[in-house]
Amino acid sequence: MGKEQLKHFKMRATALDVFFKKNKDRKTVVIQGLGFVGAAMLTAVARATDSNNKPLYAVIGTDLPNAGGMNKIDCINEGKLPFKCSDQFLQRVFTKCFRQGNIIATCDKRAYKVADILVVDINLDVKKKGLKNSSKNKVFFSNFVKAMRQAAKLVKPSCLIIIESTVPPGTCEKVLLPIFKLEFKNRGYLRRSVDLVHSYERVMPGRNYLNSIISYFRVFSGINKKAKKKAREFFESFIDAKKYPLAELENTTASEIGKVLENSFRAINIALIQEWTEFAEAAGVDLYKVLDAIRKRETHRNIMNPGFGVGGYCLTKDSIIADFGLRNLFRKRRRLAMSLNAVNVNDKMPFHSFSILTKQLGKLKDKTVLIMGVSYLKDISDTRNSPSEIFYRICARQEAKVLAHDPLVEYWPEMKIKVSNDLSELRKNKADAVIFAVNHDSYLKLRPVVFAEFLKPKAFILDANNVINDRKSSALRKMGYRLLGVGKGHWKF
Ligand SMILES: NC(=O)c1ccc[n+]([C@@H]2O[C@H](COP(=O)([O-])OP(=O)(O)OC[C@H]3O[C@@H](n4cnc5c(N)ncnc54)[C@H](O)[C@@H]3O)[C@@H](O)[C@H]2O)c1
Incomplete structure (x- = not known):
């Protein structure tokens, strides 16, 4: 010492x-x-x-x-x-x-x-x-x-x-x-x-x-x-x-x-909706509206929404911890297959948003992609296992210029980069595409005129977490932006 x-x-x-x-x-x-x-x-x-x-x-x-x-x-x-x-x-x-x-x-x-x-x-x-x-x-x-x-x-x-x-x-x-x-x-x-x-x-x-x-x-x-x-x-x-x-x-x-059952249940609920998100997008259906109708049934109130991915410390690992207990402390050879599979499905969710992005932008080399939200959940600063991390890495692998904004995160420890907290800072470097990864409250309040501060004209907006409602999306479309949304099959160019 x-x-x-x-x-x-x-x-x-x-x-x-x-x-x-x-x-x-x-x-x-x-x-x-x-x-x-x-x-x-x-x-x-x-x-x-x-x-x-x-x-x-x-x-x-x-x-x-x-x-x-x-x-x-x-x-x-x-x-x-x-x-x-x-x-x-x-x-x-x-x-x-x-x-x-x-x-x-x-x-x-x-x-x-x-x-x-x-x-x-x-x-x-x-x-x-x-x-x-x-x-x-x-x-x-x-x-x-x-x-x-x-x-x-x-x-x-x-x-x-x-x-x-x-x-x-x-x-x-x-x-x-x-x-x-x-x-x-x-x-x-x-x-x-x-x-x-x-x-x-x-x-x-x-x-x-x-x-x-x-x-x-x-x-x-x-x-x-x-x-x-x-x-x-x-x-x-x-x-x-x-x-x-x-x-x-x-x-x-x-x-x-x-504890581990509670979190496995939630992980399975999310993984199930990921499957139906892709179905609804293929069918041109607004899955949010379908889910709202389903939630009227008392037995189905907590059905999950579509989203960008699952992060944080718990849902990403608790089924794995449960499976470890079953095998090592109770000496059973069988696995918690459904729970483990849900973790796998959820881990891969950001790839779905990535494929929507690349279908619209083509190769990402030299394109500027802005990620809005790097924490794993709205209105928190915890970035552990954030799905934005996977998304950032796959965009960077294609040599995109990736920018990150979050109202609550100044430094992103997993990526070892500073994160912008101020949208006006992004004016200098307007993006070809923005992805709303987290539905932070401050993002829900963004007015359409503000988008011009950080986006190039005709840029692509991907709403992966229900940040933009239908009214705002029409306004943005009128301003010349192209929009798609995860689970929002009814949004067309
Ligand atoms: N984060 C959540 O929302 C949440 C919710 C419910 C349950 N949990 C569970 O609670 C536990 C803690 O989660 P967390 O999110 O606070 O984790 P964390 O990583 O934020 O905090 C754990 C802390 O424990 C410290 N630590 C490790 N070994 C230690 C030791 N031997 N003596 C003293 N300190 C030690 C670490 O340095 C760290 O600061 C985990 O088992 C997690 O699964 C977390």
């Missing part, structure tokens, strides 16, 4: 001591992992108050001592969320909790030793081997298990351990429980029960970020009655459980299955 680093580390250690002193009468909750889930959970838990309206918990966020982890830790200790956020409520609550002094972040291992409750929000990654066969992908389960083994060496045996990370079903019962039992035994705590719980996050980064934790239904289960009871008390302290009753399942494996 260099001199500067050592100084920094000592300063942080002192800040942690001050924090312990200031919050000595409060239960300590450690949130392990300060990513998109952990940083929001930190805020949700720090917001909880006792009957005197005083903060209930001292909340410590921990992350890895690497550049990414330290950056998140520093952000939190400077009173900033470690990501750009469109939810003003989350922003406000975080600032309030930071000022009231019951939040701190650290990579100091002492945090684990004082934890009364440990909430695990770390990543369990999947590495994809191409886009064609999700049954051949690699699941980094051992990294997750190693992190849990380290935690088991540090936490008090009375600590309530809540796994929120998405894990292969069977993980708590078959892998983590034996590890915690063994580590507690090695430390001389014989016959201690382990208060181990699984409860999955349904957090939705976006405008309703914080409410998707504190005002939403939550599923959980524990390894035994005591763990379930402690978990229920904890959740009821920061979730509006009167309005959104908690769903307690029989055992942790059931809760683990709940």
Whole structure:
């Protein structure tokens, strides 16, 4: 450790001591992992108050001592969320909790030793081997298990351990429980029960970020009655459980299955609509209108819309994690074929938009293509597995000049490029084609006259995410632009 680093580390250690002193009468909750889930959970838990309206918990966020982890830790200790956020409520609550002094972040291992409750929000990654066969992908389960083994060496045996990370079903019962039992035994705590719980996050980064934790239904289960009871008390302290009753399942494996099944269901729903999108386009039908009519049936309300692709951290991997659990923790040879196939179909969705684009523009060499939206979902800044990344790469491979705009992303880490946040910046370099990849709110509000700022006359507009309605599309067509839309078979040149 260099001199500067050592100084920094000592300063942080002192800040942690001050924090312990200031919050000595409060239960300590450690949130392990300060990513998109952990940083929001930190805020949700720090917001909880006792009957005197005083903060209930001292909340410590921990992350890895690497550049990414330290950056998140520093952000939190400077009173900033470690990501750009469109939810003003989350922003406000975080600032309030930071000022009231019951939040701190650290990579100091002492945090684990004082934890009364440990909430695990770390990543369990999947590495994809191409886009064609999700049954051949690699699941980094051992990294997750190693992190849990380290935690088991540090936490008090009375600590309530809540796994929120998405894990292969069977993980708590078959892998983590034996590890915690063994580590507690090695430390001389014989016959201690382990208060181990699984409860999955349904957090939705976006405008309703914080409410998707504190005002939403939550599923959980524990390894035994005591763990379930402690978990229920904890959740009821920061979730509006009167309005959104908690769903307690029989055992942790059931809760683990709940998470991956939920996301596999959604992935299959999207993959199904991709098939019908292509049908509707071939038949000249507006699939959005068909789907609106179908949604009138109560049983079909949540049928998905056509779109540009599926990204983010969860839907792109959770079926693969489920399949890993079935084979490795339950020793079954069969695969979750339908769920895995949905992941494959969804991974390839941006190629559909690409083929529409090249049919209109021909070879892309030296053409300027503008991608509007690089995050994986509307009104968020998360670019992980964004379908725009695949689209960008295939356009660039054909030597197109690719420009990217996003109201919430300044730097695109996966592509290692700066992203324009300002449409007027694009005036200098007008595009031959624009693709609306994400339906950010600000895109929905764009007036037709603004398009001339970033498009050449007669440019091609591809609406891959229902950003442009029929009225606006007529206006744009009158201005000389050519338009097509994914799922909008009724749009003709
Ligand atoms: N992002 C979502 O919308 C979402 C929703 C529901 C569930 N989940 C699940 O929640 C988990 C976390 O997701 P995320 O999006 O926050 O991931 P993320 O990658 O944004 O954050 C994970 C964080 O954990 C840190 N970390 C890794 N190992 C650690 C360790 N040993 N100790 C301390 N910190 C460590 C990483 O450095 C990173 O900052 C995943 O299992 C994910 O599938 C995510």
